[in-house]
């Protein structure tokens with residue numbers, strides 16, 4: 001250190017000017033590489049010229065002192081060193097610029113705080129340009145940093161970078177003309193744009209003026225990296241004129257001092273600025289300091305190669321982006337260039353979604369970044385609504401941003417992006433289900449509701465079927481607890497079959513003992529068992545899967561009737577009602593039930609059940625009744641449903657009924673009412689069984705009469 005200072009003074013002596021050390025800024029603690037340990041020394045001569053040197057400091061020198069005093073380990077380059085010299089030239093903003101300035105300052109941005117994002121983005125661009133130039137010329141890179149400083153007493157916020165800076169001409173043209181982006185011009189002038197274009201943020205040429213939303217005066221000091229460039233001051237109150245003058249003591253790069261309007265003093269508060277920086281600029285590529293403290297320690301991992309990001313980094317990033325304390329159960333890091341440029345990471349939370357998550361009306365929860373700068377924390381249109389349980393980030397150069405870059409324009413491109421991401425996520429989940437079916441089953445249990453919603457709300461049949469690849473059900477062909485997909489069902493189908501059968505019931509037990517399943521057994525077909533409330537609606541909406549019709553077994557029975565398909569009775573004639581007895585009984589039942597049924601029929605497809613109700617489109621009818629709470633009585637329901645009561649002529653109850661109806665008409669009536677009601681309950685068409693308790697009590701009393 002001492003030797004380095006000595007050599008500086010020697011250099012000062014060479015300038016033949018008396019020198020004094022005007023600032024000594026200690027290097028910060030805890031920085032990653034030893035080479036970062038530097039001390040900035042500024043030397044001032046009597047005539048105001050200034051020399052700045054960044055001297056490497058041996059750790060042994062300063063660590064001791066710094067370690068003793070934790071608070072002193074701040075790193076800042078912002079110092080008030082500038083002095084004016086030479087004449088000031090006054091400029092007027094061009095006429096149209098004046099109007100634009102007004103628009104930008106008043107109404108372009110919805111939030112004032114974004115001026116910080118805009119200025120940091122400009123600094124990042126300036127550093128990127130310098131880096132690009134130095135690398136091209138094979139030169140070593142200096143410290144590349146962005147510093148923010150708040151001063152609540154003075155009511156200022158300063159942002160300073162060690163970037164490429166601006167010459168006098170650049171100050172006049174880049175900051176004097178709205179909608180002229182020096183950054184865009186820089187890119188256009190490059191031969192190899194591809195590499196730099198993903199890193200340069202600016203493109204519209206209005207961001208700088210966002211400072212006038214909060215400032216009554218903006219002061220810019222800038223010194224171009226071009227050899228021998230002097231420093232300049234640019235000054236404006238945003239009212240239509242600006243001044244430019246040469247200045248001494250300007251450090252290489254750009255420093256912008258914002259003198260805050262009295263109602264915008266909040267931005268002179270460190271805490272407020274920290275929040276804004278963390279929100280928008282946490283992933284800027286260059287080290288960012290606020291009042292000497294390092295801010296952006298998280299990396300924009302979505303821009304990295306997937307294989308270079310480890311689980312820990314993902315967990316940390318997930319907790320940041322999802323504002324959650326759990327961890328991701330699934331992680332998809334997806335980068336592509338075709339058909340669009342996309343760098344993205346998607347997470348499924350470990351935690352089960354809450355009712356709030358499920359019912360939320362908003363679109364996706366994924367954050368949208370453009371070149372590492374936040375555009376929206378929740379970009380509603382980036383994913384279809386049903387994927388709103390996904391957390392993560394999408395960064396795409398191809399996204400069309402409007403001038404304030406705060407809004408996405410719903411466009412063919414956004415639709416395309418949404419489609420590509422949806423397809424990729426579906427594929428990811430299908431792959432995961434093969435890799436670890438158990439883990440997937442848990443995921444489906446927790447998040448299956450979203451998939452069902454996706455199928456119901458999507459209009460495109462192809463997309464419906466894509467989402468349907470994610471559905472899982474138990475099946476009559478598999479043991480309880482084992483889940484199967486529609487694709488797997490298809491692979492087990494016999495040649496020539498064209499239907500996928502399903503049965504909605506509250507549980508496997510009820511499904512297996514349902515009269516409809518019993519009736520289906522004769523066909524010897526696999527039946528999927530669906531236990532969730534929305535399965536029925538989902539499958540009704542889906543209608544088809546891979547050219548196979550999805551058919552509820554309840555509907556199938558009715559369809560068979562229409563086709564007049566005959567199911568032979570295999571039992572001996574003595575064990576069932578004769579045709580005549582059956583005809584008479586049916587006529588009597590029709591009479592007793594009246595408008596509660598549309599028809600009464602004999603069926604040979606039942607075994608243990610005395611009767612069942614069949615309705616055309618049972619699922620839809622059930623859903624309709626559930627939605628319309630109008631039809632309260634059996635008569636009202638029957639009018640809508642047009643139900644058929646199918647009776648099993650081999651069943652003891654039915655046989656008994658046939659005898660009882662003449663001997664004990666009163667008891668027979670009670671029995672047929674209950675058989676009907678039981679069949680309606682089994683069909684899921686009765687929500688409230690309480691009204692039948694009275695009848696049951698009567699029946700029980702009769703049953704015990706002889707004891």
Ligand code: ADP
Nearest residue numbers: 122126174181182183202203204205206207208
């Ligand atoms: P954009 O960033 O979209 O180009 P801005 O209005 O934010 O538009 O900035 C206008 C121009 O001013 C930039 O393109 C750049 O040439 C110049 N500029 C702004 N800030 C800086 C800075 N910190 N260092 C160097 N040049 C800058």
Ligand code: MG
Nearest residue numbers: 122202207208
């Ligand atoms: Mg900008």
